[in-house]
Amino acid sequence: MKRPKTEARAEDERIGELQEWLQRSKQQDLEAFHQLYQRYSKRILNYIYRMTGSVADAEDLTQETFVSAFQNLKKLKDDGKFESWLFTIARNNVYQQFRKKQIPVGSLDAGGEEERSEYERIAAPVRDPQEEALYSELQHVVNEVIEELPEKYREVFVLSAIQHYDYKRISEIVGRSLASVKTDIHRARLRVRDRVKRYLGQSS
Amino acid sequence: MMNCQGCRDDLVAYLDEELEQSMQAQVEDHLERCVSCRQEHDSLRQSYEFTETYLSSLEPSPYLWTRISAGLRGEPMPVRAPWSWLAARISNSAVAVRLAAVAILVLGVGSSWLFYHERKLTGQARQEMVQFVADWEGLDVSRVNPFLARHEHPVDELEANPFIDLHHHDIKNPFRHEER
Structure with missing residues (x-):
């Protein structure tokens, strides 16, 4: 399906902007790198948070990811792959952390719930109390x-x-084949569906 | 023609819009004809919508960029927000209980000390304070509540303060006993 012209133009502008920020960041321009940070920090933070289950770890590893990205930007050959590259750094940090702490990959710390609710309250829209509880x-x-x-x-x-x-x-980020990624997403989606169904069945 | 197994194997990729057009058409065609696969599709789509609706996300704290840019400028990098070590520990319930116990103890001891200290101030210092307030307010000493009589600023300083109108205010005076 062909994209409408305005949408295509907006996308081109976005890519142009991104390339400019990348080029300037490669020249150690911190202001340009701040733009990149603003665009990707939420994604990186939430990815790490979902993997580690800890807000504190998510913040620390997001920090390490961006610091390492800035210091190694010159090694990035294909600017179009910046996002995948950034996620790969984040992913490496997550797995390094797991190894350092010698905890089973992805097992969540006991504090996750309290830390999380603290943060989520900030972003939560206002609802009436009953709706909010549900x-x-x-x-x-x-x-x-x-x-x-x-x-x-x-x-x-x-x-x-x-x-x-x-x-x-x-598949670029996790370094696995497209077929294996497709299979795992399929299985994950089925599991999520079954768990949600079980929960909703129980509560109704 | 696509069979049920083939359709189900591709349902997630179909919902993720990852199928090539010809495959997509085949899935759609099968879904139109097969009630059971359509039910499977609908329940999957519902779970997509459910997770999408109720998925929460974190917002990066404004402090995070400060930490990153400090690190990149070669300044000593603060590890976390100053309060986050406490937040992280409070999230451990056993530590939270201990902290709460310490807080209650400190509050208890502190307030007892203050109360005791307040009662002890009945000697010359208290009398001087009462006298000061009475003079300032133009009241008889007996009408000054000794437990409220406290003033930290010399009167001159207050007089000189353009933001305080000492002579024309209409605010109830806490030093004055209510006339009954």
Whole structure:
């Protein structure tokens, strides 16, 4: 399907802008890098958070990711792959952290829930108390369902369902074949569906 | 023609819009004819909508960029927001209980000390304060509540302060006992 002209132009402008920021960042321009940070920090933070289950770790590793990206930007050959490259750095940091702490990959610390609610309150829109209670209960269900996924499925699920990346980009980030990514996303989606269904069946 | 197994294997990719056009058409064609696969499709789509609706996300704290840019400028990099170590520990319930116990103890001891200290101030210092307030307010000493009589600023300083109108205010005076 052909994109409408205005949409295509906006996309071109976005790419042009991105390339300019990248070029300037490669010359150690911190202001340009700030623009890149603003565009990608939320995605990186949430990806790491979903993988580690800890807000503090998510912040620390996001910091490390951006610092490392800035210092190694010159090594990035294809500017079009910046986003995947950034996610690969984040992913490496996550797995390094798992190894350092010697914890099973993706097992969530006990503090996740309290830390999370603190942050989520900030972004939560205003609802009436009853609606709010139901909403946060269902949010809790979704969080739990994602946390329960085995790490291999969770990672691709987060990248697909939360970050809305296409399979090709996900395969670039996780360094696996397109077919394997497709299979894992399929399995993850079925698991999530079954868990949600079970929950909604129980509560109704 | 696509069979049920083939359709189900591709349903997630179909919902993710990852199928080539010809495959997509085949899935759609099958879904139109097969009630059971359509139900499978609908329940999957509902779970997509459910997770999409109730998925929460974090907002990067404004402090995060400060940390990153400090690190990149070669300044010593603060590890976390100053309060985050506490937040991270409070999230551990056992530590939270201990912290709460310490807080209650400190508050208890502190308030007892203050109360005791307040009661002890009945000697010369208290009398001087009462006298000062009475003079300032133009009241008889007996009409000054000794437990409220406290003033931190010399009167001159207050007189000189253009933002305080000492002579024309209409605010109830906390030092004055209510006339009954």
